[in-house]
Amino acid sequence: MLGQMQDRPLLISALIEHADRWHGGAQVVTQTVEGPVHRYTWSDVHRRSRQVANLMASLGVRPGDRVATLAWNTYRHLELYFGVSGSGGVCHTVNPRLFEEQLVFIINDADDQVVCFDSTFAPLVARLQPQCPGVRHWIAMVHEGAVPESTPFATAYEAGLAHASTVFTWPQFDERTASSLCYTSGTTGNPKGVLYSHRSSVLHSYAFALPDSGNFSARDVILPVVPMFHVNAWGIPYGAPMVGATLVLPGPRLDGASLTQLMLAEGVTVAAGVPTIWTSLLSHIRANNVSLPAFTRTVIGGAACPASMIDAFEQLGVEVLHAWGMTETSPLGTLNSFTRAQGSLSAEEQRALRRKQGRVPFGVDIQVVDTTKKPLPRDGNAFGDLRVRGLWVIERYFGATETALEDGWFATGDVATIDPEGFMLITDRSKDVIKSGGEWISSVELENVALEYPGVGAVAGVGGAHPQWTERPLLVVQPTAETAVNAEGLLAFMKERVARLAVPDDVVFVDALPQTATGKIWKLKLREQWARHYTG
Numbered sequence: 001m002l003g004q005m006q007d008r009p010l011l012i013s014a015l016i017e018h019a020d021r022w023h024g025g026a027q028v029v030t031q032t033v034e035g036p037v038h039r040y041t042w043s044d045v046h047r048r049s050r051q052v053a054n055l056m057a058s059l060g061v062r063p064g065d066r067v068a069t070l071a072w073n074t075y076r077h078l079e080l081y082f083g084v085s086g087s088g089g090v091c092h093t094v095n096p097r098l099f100e101e102q103l104v105f106i107i108n109d110a111d112d113q114v115v116c117f118d119s120t121f122a123p124l125v126a127r128l129q130p131q132c133p134g135v136r137h138w139i140a141m142v143h144e145g146a147v148p149e150s151t152p153f154a155t156a157y158e159a160g161l162a163h164a165s166t167v168f169t170w171p172q173f174d175e176r177t178a179s180s181l182c183y184t185s186g187t188t189g190n191p192k193g194v195l196y197s198h199r200s201s202v203l204h205s206y207a208f209a210l211p212d213s214g215n216f217s218a219r220d221v222i223l224p225v226v227p228m229f230h231v232n233a234w235g236i237p238y239g240a241p242m243v244g245a246t247l248v249l250p251g252p253r254l255d256g257a258s259l260t261q262l263m264l265a266e267g268v269t270v271a272a273g274v275p276t277i278w279t280s281l282l283s284h285i286r287a288n289n290v291s292l293p294a295f296t297r298t299v300i301g302g303a304a305c306p307a308s309m310i311d312a313f314e315q316l317g318v319e320v321l322h323a324w325g326m327t328e329t330s331p332l333g334t335l336n337s338f339t340r341a342q343g344s345l346s347a348e349e350q351r352a353l354r355r356k357q358g359r360v361p362f363g364v365d366i367q368v369v370d371t372t373k374k375p376l377p378r379d380g381n382a383f384g385d386l387r388v389r390g391l392w393v394i395e396r397y398f399g400a401t402e403t404a405l406e407d408g409w410f411a412t413g414d415v416a417t418i419d420p421e422g423f424m425l426i427t428d429r430s431k432d433v434i435k436s437g438g439e440w441i442s443s444v445e446l447e448n449v450a451l452e453y454p455g456v457g458a459v460a461g462v463g464g465a466h467p468q469w470t471e472r473p474l475l476v477v478q479p480t481a482e483t484a485v486n487a488e489g490l491l492a493f494m495k496e497r498v499a500r501l502a503v504p505d506d507v508v509f510v511d512a513l514p515q516t517a518t519g520k521i522w523k524l525k526l527r528e529q530w531a532r533h534y535t536g
């Protein structure tokens with residue numbers, strides 16, 4: 001017997017309709033590519049999204065067609081999120097920081113019909129255009145008459161919108177319909193597409209907004225520093241209209257000084273981004289003695305958040321919500337929030353626990369398995385391959401004929417432990433684990449300890465090939481500008497804090513650590529670079 005409740009599909013258009021009807025006056029503020037701050041409301045987003053839908057229809061975009069973006073976090077990008085997906089198209093957010101060959105591969109693999117780009121990327125687009133013959137329309141996200149000279153084949157977004165009607169009725173369709181597409185950064189081999197659905201996106205928004213997750217509400221002013229081309233800015237563009245929050249979009253200015261200024265001016269209450277972003281924000285705040293009174297919490301994920309960063313934010317009165325996820329998990333997988341029991345632990349115990357990546361919300365399930373795929377005990381010690389399944393977790397990659405699952409689970413490539421209370425700790429990415437004399441050394445653990453040492457600004461632990469031990473750990477350190485640091489002192493510090501076997505054999509200093517297209521420390525590149533450090 002079926003239940004007798006209304007059967008309305010979970011659609012992305014419903015989010016923006018809701019925000020318009022019930023939070024229509026709440027603001028969306030953008031630090032624009034052009035320079036000035038732009039502000040309007042959720043009602044305006046809805047109106048212009050309907051115009052985007054009409055514009056796309058006039059360009060011949062049909063349901064299921066891919067419309068790509070090469071764009072910063074701005075109001076125009078937001079309108080494309082709703083206008084394209086809401087009308088049945090697939091909003092394909094392309095990461096402009098990838099290598100050019102990867103961009104060409106991605107745009108052709110996705111068979112993008114339209115590419116909308118910020119003027120910043122015009123020189124790049126001029127090079128991509130001849131290599132992407134399937135793209136029928138290139139749209140520069142600029143005012144009428146401001147198409148960059150290097151892309152004469154493009155039309156202006158605002159000219160298109162000016163001619164598009166504001167009248168559009170969002171179609172109702174199966175909630176499992178594809179809504180957006182995001183490629184993994186593809187550190188090995190070609191990038192792979194993850195195709196989200198309306199259903200997975202809406203359910204993910206509910207989960208991310210829950211009190212033990214991001215705890216987003218209509219009282220919040222949310223700043224996604226995480227780019228809209230990196231797993232849909234962790235779903236915040238969908239979550240903010242769901243709860244009626246004010247949304248602040250930082251455009252291309254992601255340095256510490258610009259972010260601090262924007263946060264102060266707009267009264268940002270919660271921000272989200274990868275640790276490397278917060279390193280520059282924290283050093284700016286410290287150097288300039290800035291206080292951000294409205295700022296109460298920050299979601300940090302995408303890479304392990306060092307304990308020292310959690311401490312630094314806590315000293316500023318900002319709660320760190322340490323989260324783990326992947327492009328393949330929309331991305332929310334786990335988030336570190338305490339239950340009643342953990343609230344009464346000692347300060348030191350709480351500090352140790354905060355380092356972990358946390359617990360799953362309803363909708364996600366995880367397990368850790370050994371090499372024979374047998375589940376390991378949840379005792380906080382046994383570590384193995386982390387697997388995940390859930391309502392917003394990938395089933396197969398875009399264009400693949402075979403499932404990406406094994407026994408119904410997605411193998412993440414991360415190595416983790418889960419403790420009896422359900423707190424998961426990523427001990428490493430399986431490829432980054434340092435294998436020394438049959439033992440596994442966690443590079444993340446080494447980095448966490450090294451970051452506590454004065455003068456260490458950023459650090460990567462990598463395995464260097466070793467004739468006797470297979471690999472031995474090496475620390476690659478980017479010092480801070482303020483404090484001098486030397487290898488002996490750092491190694492003596494490490495000796496007191498990690499197992500004897502895990503103490504690195506050497507430390508090297510570099511001016512800057514390389515970063516991936518998603519702003520993480522590029523371990524693969526460093527591993528390759530330093531692989532022969534001990535063998536010569």
Ligand code: AMP
Pocket residue numbers: 184185231300301302303304305322323324325326327328331357412413414426428429518
């Ligand atoms: P991406 O798909 O680019 O978001 O990368 C996903 C990967 O980032 C995961 O498989 C992890 O290796 C890593 N990652 C994400 N969040 C965390 C975290 N909080 N701690 C450690 N690693 C993380």
